[in-house]
Ligand SMILES: Nc1ncnc2c1ncn2[C@@H]1O[C@H](COP(=O)(O)OP(=O)(O)OP(=O)(O)O)[C@@H](O)[C@H]1O
């Protein structure tokens with residue numbers, strides 16, 4: 339039990355009468371790297387947003403780091419401290435500098451002193467290779483730089499788990515690699531990661547397991563080798579054919 | 585008179601002016617006529633306001649003005665204390681001056697980035713109001729008591745404006761936040777309050793607060809008329825400002841609050857550190873607008889018996905002695921309002937630059 343990071347059992351989610359997620363079962367061990375892919379609208383974002391309860395689920399159970407996700411506000415805030423998230427559109431706070439973006443939550447939520455929070459922030463900005471932009475505002479950075487700051491911001495909370503929702507799909511092609519490099523290093527360091535991405539090269543190199551979703555269901559769950567060379571499911575094959583074609 | 589199809593020559597300013605205003609004979613005629621008219625009006629104004637004006641009247645009487653053709657600034661010299669302090673006891677008017685200065689000073693300080701925190705603003709304004717009450721109201725430290733009924737002029741107008749904004753602004757934030765709550769009861773309450781207040785003219789609210797509330801409220805809750813009227817006015821201000829703020833909040837991308845949530849920040853921190861700073865920044869121009877309108881609307885309190893800046897201005901020329909000099913008095917009052925409105929809008933401009941409105 340102690341090495342289970344996320345356990346989702348028989349989870350269903352509805353928007354009104356529309357069922358977005360069906361009977362999801364998924365277990366992620368600590369240190370595991372999971373890549374989720376699937377066609378647009380298949381429920382990938384919804385699934386990972388359920389893990390830090392940006393969305394609630396109607397049915398079944400989600401257990402994160404030993405805490406059951408339910409209405410209890412206290413446990414939600416506890417979980418969110420331990421689960422970082424990186425968004426497609428970065429969502430940096432535009433009224434704060436890069437450094438302030440990184441220190442805000444640690445100071446307010448983790449009760450770090452300013453000096454401690456800034457030390458940690460500079461350390462992670464160093465790791466994502468933009469220490470020199472600490473005093474810039476987000477609007478002064480390129481997309482790739484913003485996404486790296488967003489990763490640093492999430493890391494400053496020292497989370498156990500990092501969720502990525504298509505972190506590179508809003509980026510120009512030449513910026514994708516600088517973000518993927520940072521993510522690869524994180525994976526190397528043993529961070530537990532759940533990534534929604536269509537970067538199949540990244541999935542092949544880094545993932546322990548690849549999950550394919552379609553119409554709100556997990557259709558296939560496989561090792562990267564098997565997933566790319568010998569997918570079991572018809573729909574997976576169709577999707578791979580499309581996405582690897584270009 | 586510029587013609588967009590012809591590029592304006594950029595070689596010199598003079599050339600540009602010539603091109604704009606002196607291109608055809610008709611242009612030349614119109615330009616010349618306008619210039620002449622402007623010169624004529626300007627000259628007349630200068631002559632009236634400065635050259636032929638009477639600046640002072642040694643014995644405090646209006647006779648020198650009646651003999652002259654220009655403006656009678658002597659009326660200001662004779663009546664300025666009435667305009668600034670109303671019917672505040674004459675010998676004690678230095679107290680009203682100190683009290684007013686305290687408010688203006690606090691207003692100036694609160695605009696400095698040094699004071700941009702909730703706690704500092706609160707401390708600053710509590711101190712300012714304490715000072716104001718000690719000097720204006722008195723009744724402590726050996727100062728004689730001067731009840732609000734005797735307050736007036738600029739002192740009353742400023743106090744009223746500042747009190748309305750300080751009560752109304754936090755209230756507007758509450759209403760705006762309630763209005764976007766997930767709980768139907770809270771959202772509904774906010775909608776009813778906002779729409780209800782906006783359905784009433786300000787005059788009605790002021791009359792209700794001044795005249796009707798005393799029949800409804802228990803005695804210990806009534807307080808002086810001025811507090812009830814400030815409360816009513818603040819509610820009115822808050823209803824409009826809440827919608828201004830809500831528009832500022834709605835302009836935020838959804839991702840902002842989600843990012844704050846994902847970092848584990850609770851509701852209070854999300855609102856105070858992420859949502860409101862950006863919402864205020866988005867809503868800055870209409871907020872300044874609202875403040876200017878409110879300053880002007882404070883002159884409505886005259887109808888429920890307060891002797892505000894406008895009212896004391898009317899009184900200043902309302903004696904037989906000075907009744908001809910109303911233009912000069914109004915010009916003086918316009919100047920006072922103008923100074924405050926101008927400072928507000930300059931400050932708004934400064935904030936817009938400083939907060940990088942429009943960048944995101
Ligand atoms: N707030 C909402 N209300 C109603 N339906 C929603 C809402 N959010 C998402 N949906 C629907 O749920 C389904 C899954 O959406 P989701 O965003 O999880 O898909 P996705 O797999 O992340 O797609 P993409 O690759 O385009 O990001 C979609 O059909 C979408 O229309």
Ligand SMILES: [Mg+2]
Pocket residue numbers: 382383384503504
């Ligand atoms: Mg998505």
